[in-house]
Amino acid sequence: MKKCKVMKIFLLVSVMLVLTLLLSTACKGKTSPAENETTAAETTTAVTEGKTETTEEKAETSEVKAGSKKKVLGIVMIDLVNQFFVEMVEGGNFAAEDFGVEAIWKSSDGNIEKQIALVENFIEQKVDCILVNPLDNDALRPVVLKASEAGIPTITMAAIVDAPTNYNTFYNDYADTKIIAKILANLVDKKGKVALIYGNKGNLVSDLRQDGFMDGMADFPDIKVIQQPSNWDPATGLKAIQDIMSANPDLKGYHCVSDAVTLATYQAVKSAGKTDLVVTSYDGNIEGSEAVKNGEYMANVLLGSKRVGYWNVKIGSQLANGERPEEHTLNLPTHLIMNDDLKEKVLEWGIAEGASIITPDKAIELFNAYREELGPEK
């Protein structure tokens, strides 16, 4: 009796599936001749490249082409939840406005396969430039080459992918964090326990900053580094530092890879009355710079998430308009933030060669002035 019922449901589902399949192919058959006429040129390119595009995708392509004369940038982000990426979008949209392009933002949700698919979609839509925050450089290379074959310039943000029409943009995450690590080490007299609160393993930005920190600390054998992830979540970061502080009462300082998380962790530091800890941070948010100014943190790095978004979209719009810079690796100028007395010491220690050091006030000014700093000349 029960078996019979299950069979019936199974049959019903399969019949429905077959019907849907038949219907969808029938619909395609009807519309495709008309589509083929309007997008004849595109069909030939598709054939020569040996692709099998569906009609819906082609319709989308013609829409993108016909709908706007503006150049279109397709941007594939790691995700759109993290504060840093959210602010990148904000800055990027200002750049799109200033440079007269249209920016389409997509989230990979931290998944490399989704990321590849999104880049492929942009190639098929024939956007004018593709920007991508790679989750995995090697895995992304084939699809970057594919874009290159299709004549679409690409930008891999904060990563190196070797392809003829690809540009790599860098923000000095690794180098700056390495200097920060050395500053922290010197401030704790080159011995004892320090902690690192990173983002999460496998996340490109987190990995770069973590590697920078550990390589900076490698010069100081008497320092023991305790590492904990925050998953970029302030509450998780706060719990991590609370536990580290209680498990290691002799902790002398810590570095945290993102201002949003550092800010939360500092609530725990204040609450536990351990304000003598040496704290360093990264990102250079307004709050982060203010904390340096009033002595809560010793140092910070002005990367400026909005600046990063603005700068990348600016370069994207230049590529979309046919400009081709000779140098394929481009660096966004970043600045170390610290008060003047520490700056003197850092110069004395000779650990910040080539880096720009600015005061917190200057950092706060630059944080929101990126449109003037990097924008088109008026």
Next chain:
Amino acid sequence: MSAGLEKRNNKLRLKRQTPLFILLFMILVISIFNKEFLTLQSFINLMQQVSAVGIVALGAMFVLIAGGIDLTAGYGLAMIGMTAATIYTMFSEINGIFILILITLITGVILGLVNGFVVAKLKIIPFIATLAIMSVTKGLSLVIGGGNMVVFKNQQIIFIGQGKLFGFLPVPFLIFILVGVLIHLILTKTKLGLYTYAIGSNEGAVRFAGIRIVNYKVLIYIMAGICTGIGALLTITKIGMATPSMYGSTLLDALAATIIGGTSLSGGRGNVLGTIVGVFIIVVVSTALVYFNVPPEMQDFFKGMVIFIAVGIDAYSNKYYLNT
């Protein structure tokens, strides 16, 4: 006959304490390995850390007892926090602390109302319905306030999440215990509580008894929504800001805590004390990993294993006590 029944009841009572024994055992082990764990500060930390996730877990338990599930707790927490913080910044000239509290509660009620409506009225399976709404809340948390972080400067607000009474009792823990007592009273002394267990055990029977199930179900989801709201309030006041990424691992931790605490996934069973112990177990596990200096890469693995063992012991003892 009656002596046998009493013996069985005693065993059942003992069985219900299994999670508590596991928790005490864990604390004992950590203390042996690292004496720093037996300091006042680490217990203050623990009390503060269990509060927000604990209140969310109590809400999750309420829904689970009624045979449903609420997956909106994690992203819902971020959404509520962002809404309250954004509205708070709009009224920056007046003392916004009451606005913040009020908005978290109201948004919580609305979230619960939507969940309850979709599940009870539209009769969509709770798992699917709240999964969809979870995605909606995730989207909303990014849209509200442009997804930008809001930082609180007002020290009164931080006091809710970071303050201590008499130098040792964290304010959030006090709120957690109050909510716990309240939910315990609702579950044991009110009609709503009675029907919550009844709906979870046998929904059809309750329906045949002529009780308006829809209203009670909506009310149950509203209870969970309020708990998520209070959880959001405690989280933003603890970290001193609101940001869309603050959902963290709240949802999974809360669900795991309720299940460790003896709440049945199929409904009809669960109690406040068990859930509180469950939350402590979840938090102590991740704390222990820091004390033992377990490499970060291995932490999720160990956390999963401990939860597995805790639930396993519980399931096994269940069988053992009921069969003898």
